[in-house]
Each structure stands twice: as C-alpha cells, then as structure tokens.
Amino acid sequence: MSNIDYQKLLAGLELRGMSVEQFAALAALAGIRFCSKARLNESFREKNAKPLRPDVAAEIWRLWQEVEAMCYEALPWPVDLSNAKRVDTSLQIYRGLAVLKGKDGKHEVPS
Amino acid sequence: MSLEFKWEQFNKYRRRVYEPVEVGDDFHVVLNDRSKRRQLVSNGRVAFEIISRGKLYDRLLSEYEFERRLKKEPVTSVAVEPLRQTVAPKEIVKPEPVKQVVVADAPPPVFDEQVEAEQFFEAVEPWVPDPNDFFDCTLASRLGPVAIIGELSNQQLVWIHERDITVRPSGHSVCLPKGTKTVVRLALNTKNPRFSFRALECQVMVDGEQKESHATGEITYWTGSLGSVRMDCGCTIAVGTASRDDQLDLNIRDRVEFDIVFSEKLQKFVGRDITVLGTKE
Numbered sequence: 372m373s374n375i376d377y378q379k380l381l382a383g384l385e386l387r388g389m390s391v392e393q394f395a396a397l398a399a400l401a402g403i404r405f406c407s408k409a410r411l412n413e414s415f416r417e418k419n420a421k422p423l424r425p426d427v428a429a430e431i432w433r434l435w436q437e438v439e440a441m442c443y444e445a446l447p448w449p450v451d452l453s454n455a456k457r458v459d460t461s462l463q464i465y466r467g468l469a470v471l472k473g474k475d476g477k478h479e480v481p482s
Numbered sequence: 483m484s485l486e487f488k489w490e491q492f493n494k495y496r497r498r499v500y501e502p503v504e505v506g507d508d509f510h511v512v513l514n515d516r517s518k519r520r521q522l523v524s525n526g527r528v529a530f531e532i533i534s535r536g537k538l539y540d541r542l543l544s545e546y547e548f549e550r551r552l553k554k555e556p557v558t559s560v561a562v563e564p565l566r567q568t569v570a571p572k573e574i575v576k577p578e579p580v581k582q583v584v585v586a587d588a589p590p591p592v593f594d595e596q597v598e599a600e601q602f603f604e605a606v607e608p609w610v611p612d613p614n615d616f617f618d619c620t621l622a623s624r625l626g627p628v629a630i631i632g633e634l635s636n637q638q639l640v641w642i643h644e645r646d647i648t649v650r651p652s653g654h655s656v657c658l659p660k661g662t663k664t665v666v667r668l669a670l671n672t673k674n675p676r677f678s679f680r681a682l683e684c685q686v687m688v689d690g691e692q693k694e695s696h697a698t699g700e701i702t703y704w705t706g707s708l709g710s711v712r713m714d715c716g717c718t719i720a721v722g723t724a725s726r727d728d729q730l731d732l733n734i735r736d737r738v739e740f741d742i743v744f745s746e747k748l749q750k751f752v753g754r755d756i757t758v759l760g761t762k763e
Contacts, residue, residue, distance in 0.1 A: 383726075386705055386706040386707070386729075387705050387706075388705060442705075442708070443708065443748060444748070446708060446710060446720030446722075446748070446750075446752070447702075447703070447709075447710030447711070447718045447719055447720040447721075448645060448710070448718075449703040449705075449709075449710070
C-alpha cells in the first residue's frame with residue numbers, strides 16, 4: 372500500500388515547473404532506484420495506476436519536500452527546476468547550508 | 483621614415499610602469515600624434531607617453547588607483563554571531579615587526595631568508611579578507627536597480643548585490659538611506675576596479691523592533707502560490723498565499739498589493755494577503 376498522494380505530487384511538479392522526466396533524473400542522481408520516468412508515469416495515471424514500492428514512494432516524497440523547501444528558502448529568487456543536474460547541485464548546496472544552520476534533516480515547507 | 487612607423491617602433495618597447503619620473507629641462511616632445519591625442523616625451527634616456535583624457539586614460543588611472551588601494555592597510559574587523567546579533571568591533575592583531583637588537587659583543591645579525599620573503603610578499607600581495615569575518619560598513623550610494631555601494635571604515639568601497647543582503651529591515655534592501663549601518667563578509671572584487679571588494683553577505687543593522695507594513699509592487703516571478711514582487715521602492719520581496727492549496731492566477735508584471743509580515747518558518751519578511759490591483763495587458 373502506497374503512503375503518498377501521487378496526484379498531489381504531480382500537481383506540485385506542474386506548479387513549480389518541473390517535468391516528470393527531470394524529476395525521475397533527479398531521483399536517479401539522488402540514488403533512488405525503481406522510479407524511472409515510465410514508472411513514475413504509471414503511478415501518476417488516474418486509471419489503473421501502478422503505485423511505487425512503499426519505501427521508494429516515501430523516498431520520492433521526501434525528495435520532493437526537500438526541493439520545495441529549497442524553493443521557499445531561496446525566495447524571493449526563483450529556483451530553476453527545469454534541469455535535474457542543476458537542481459541536484461542546488462540541493463547539495465542547500466543541504467550544506469542546512470547543516471551550517473543546524474537545520475539538518477528538517478525540511479519544512481511553510482503551509 | 484614616416485611618423486606612423488616611428489610610433490609602431492615605439493609601441494614595441496611600450497611598458498606600463500607605475501613609478502615617478504623627474505622631468506627636467508632636457509625633456510622634450512619627440513613624437514606627437516594629434517589624431518590619437520598622444521605625445522612621446524623623452525630626454526634620450528627615459529621616455530614616457532602623455533595620454534589625453536579618454537577611455538584609455540580613465541582605465542589606466544582606475545587600474546593605478548586600484549593597485550594603490552590594495553596596498554593600503556586592512557580594515558577594522560568585527561566578530562558577528564549568526565543573524566540579528568549585535569556586533570562588537572575588534573582590531574586585527576598585527577604581528578609586531580621584527581626588531582634588530584645590537585649587542586656589543588654579539589655576532590652580526592643573521593637575516594632569515596624566509597622572514598624576508600614573507601615580508602616581501604606581505605608588501606607586494608594584496609590583502610585578502612577572510613570570507614568568514616564580518617566588517618563594519620556604511621551604505622554610501624545606490625548603483626542601478628539591484629546593487630548598492632557600501633563604504634568600509636578605511637573608505638574603501640564594497641559592491642553589494644541585493645541578493646546577498648540577508649537581514650533586511652521590513653523586507654527592504656536597496657532603498658535604505660545613505661549612512662545605514664551594516665556588517666559585511668568580503669571577497670576581493672576582480673571584475674570592477676572601481677570597487678575593491680564585493681560583499682559575500684550583508685546584514686543590515688536593525689535598531690529596535692521591525693515594523694510590519696503594507697506595500698504595492700509588480701510581480702517578477704510566480705508559481706501558483708508563491709513568487710516575488712518588486713516593490714515601488716525597488717526592493718524585491720517574497721510573496722505567497724496563505725497555503726499551497728490556495729492558488730492565485732498571477733502573471734509577471736501584474737500589479738499587486740500586500741501586507742509585509744515576518745515569517746517565523748522562513749526567518750524573513752514576506753508578503754501575504756495579496757490583492758490584485760491590475761493585470762498585465
């Protein structure tokens with residue numbers, strides 16, 4: 372049983388301007404397996420959706436939460452999410468800064 | 483031999499040397515190029531070129547001044563705790579110069595090559611600030627829409643980009659009045675010789691509690707529930723709706739009105755309660 376809302380994740384990706392392809396590439400760069408673009412698209416389908424493995428789904432959701440938190444942190448300057456490699460580099464910098472600020476692992480997205 | 487050829491010949495030996503020349507009666511103009519407004523003056527042993535005012539003149543002068551400024555003494559250093567802490571200035575402790583003590587029966591002093599080399603490089607190399615140190619800085623002027631110029635305690639100038647201002651009173655950054663006190667982390671500026679340093683980070687010193695206020699501006703970036711606005715004063719601020727699900731259909735350059743409030747989670751001022759005043763045509 373999957374524990375994440377795939378439609379919410381898809382809506383979030385569309386809202387922030389990140390394609391499923393780039394998100395799958397970002398997940399691959401982050402070392403998350405079994406979530407290729409095709410596999411993600413299968414899970415995003417409205418009919419006959421094939422959810423990801425629960426552990427993979429949880430990791431994917433955590434990664435997206437981190438990306439969103441980074442977008443909020445960078446405000447008022449926009450973060451370009453159209454390139455997975457660039458986002459991955461930005462995430463590494465963001466994680467480094469979070470460690471310096473003593474907020475490691477607490478990626479809060481303001482409500 | 484034509485005049486142009488002589489200049490070409492001279493150009494081969496042309497060097498940029500910053501050192502004083504004593505000009506006596508024996509000096510006279512040996513070449514004069516009116517079209518390029520330059521003259522070559524010589525006494526047969528030393529020659530120098532007189533350049534008229536123009537782009538080259540300005541560039542050489544600014545390079546010369548930049549080199550001179552780099553050789554000046556470093557500025558007062560201050561230690562600062564993370565965000566919103568009052569800073570206490572402290573002087574950089576300079577090593578005392580090596581003194582030579584002559585004792586009557588002592589052997590002649592031996593010069594350490596390493597110490598000499600260190601002293602030489604200290605004199606020649608520019609002073610490089612530690613990127614972790616904060617320095618006192620006063621806002622001197624505004625430079626364009628996104629940059630301001632700060633002045634250090636030794637009158638050297640710092641180029642500060644709006645993006646690098648991390649602590650802003652009520653979300654304002656570039657519209658702050660001249661003389662506003664700030665602290666900055668510095669790096670050598672290699673791009674523009676007019677400013678010796680550029681700020682890696684700038685924190686505006688805030689006296690007392692910051693006021694929450696109301697502002698209008700133009701959308702510069704928007705993704706459903708959050709974005710940024712350039713206010714009428716020229717400062718950029720983050721804006722967002724109350725929640726991620728509460729989305730607004732806004733476009734770049736739309737005019738909006740909002741309240742400036744302090745977000746505890748983001749630890750910065752943000753715009754909330756957005757009202758659309760006018761949409762882009």
